[in-house]
Amino acid sequence: MNAYIFPGQGAQFVGMGLDLYEKYQVAQELFENANEILGFSITDIMFQGTPEDLKETKVTQPAIYLHSVIMSKVMGDQFRPDMVAGHSLGEFSALVANGTMNFDDGLTLVSKRALAMQKACEMNPSTMAAVLGLEDHIVEEICEETKGVVVAANYNCPGQLVISGDIAAIDLACEKLKEAGARRALVLPVGGAFHSPLMEPAREELAAAIENTTFGTPKCPIYQNVTTTAVTDPEEIKKNLIAQLTAPVKWTQSVKNMIIDGADTFIEVGPGKVLQGLVGKIDRDVKTMAVLLS
Template sequence: MKAYVFPGQGAQFSGMGLDLYEKSPEAQELFNKANEILGFSITDIMFEGSAEDLKETKVTQPAVFLHSVILSKVGENFKPDMVAGHSLGEFSALVANGVLSFEDGLKLVSKRAQAMQKACELESSTMAAVLGLEDEMVESVCSETEGIVVAANYNCPGQLVISGAYDAVEKACENLKERGAKRAMILPVGGAFHSPLMEPARKDLAAAIENTQFNKPLCPIYQNVSTFAVNDPEEIKKNLVFQLTAPVKWTQSVQNMIKDGASEFIEVGPGKVLQGLVKKIDRSMNTSSAGLE
């Protein structure tokens, strides 16, 4: 069975999507429609902007979403048996498997990016990568550390990301190194994604999600919050709302996809980060990047 997976923020690169635009009239149409919906020329930033230009949350999230979704529409032989997306990538997966329309997906992603940006400005917060410790040890250190700091991304065994108030994350990094972490380093991100500090953004996004049409999926989606196959539009909605303040359980999602019969993972969008994580979760899996026809 083929599992298609969609990357999140951090996968962007300068020049992304230009090959799609140049080779496919359908891609051109979708990119032009995106410029209209967003009210600014995201294609200019994607095709010609610097890495710095692409780093702004309100640009990054729609850019990665557009690259993934348009590739799924114009790429070769897109026939998923199951899908999943890492954080932001969940929105790309939902458009690709028919739950959201292209327009609604992009509007929600834009709303999400703006809401997260606003939440980031309320308090000094950050995230940090932790390598070489068991999940339980990381969770335990976070719970013992004063202030808000939680496990935010379960990327693969031995690789977690923690998230929270700046001072608490810094302190947790010190404690984790003392407990034997190979590395515990602050990441260059705008704020504490997938932590309780995203609550204002969750409320903003919840209202937008409630007012959006969600259809029955063409194939199951394994969501970050629940990690199991979901087919019910109402359940998908609920999980999507909680995703902003809950951890991304990527390891568990991939393990469940494999348990349910996935034998090949195809990454749809910029970069190869998810292929690397899948290999670290199960070395025997076939992984590849989605290509153009």
């Protein structure tokens, strides 16, 4: 069974999507449509902007969404998922690819999400840190006993967990984690504490937009970050998508459940190979690959 997986923020690179734009008419039309919806030329930034331009949250999130979704559209009949999942932002790409949302609505929500998250970051100076080489329960315990807001945010693969919270709490937690034996506890160059309670203002803003968007029945299940299990009910998908902003991304658990349910090949749709690497660390016996376009 084929599981199609969609990357999140951090997978961007200058020049992303240009090959699709130049080679496929459908890609060109969708990119031009995206420029209209967003009200600025995101293609200029994606194709020839600077890494700094591309790092802006209002650009990064729509750019990754566009690369992933347009790639799935270009695949045409080759795109035959038995199940899908997306890492954080990638969940929106997955929901368009499996037919739950249309292209325009997905892009509009991603843009609103990016702007709401940016606003929440400005309200509460905060950050995230990658923790390597410790078991999840040890990281969780240290987060719980650290003063301030600090929580487990991304369960990426065994031995790799990202924490999220206010700056002082993250710094203190990193010290404790190193003392507990972490191979690394490294503060990340991000704008804020994604997937933590500090994203509550963004969650409220996004909730209203999601509730007003039409969600249809998907053509295959999505394994959502919040529940980690197969979901096909549109109302449940909406609820989980709203909860995702303040809840952790349970990627390890989602991939394990997809494998239990029959996935033996994971195909990454979008920029980069980050998710293929994570899946390989979660289970060495499954096949991972990038999209091969004819």
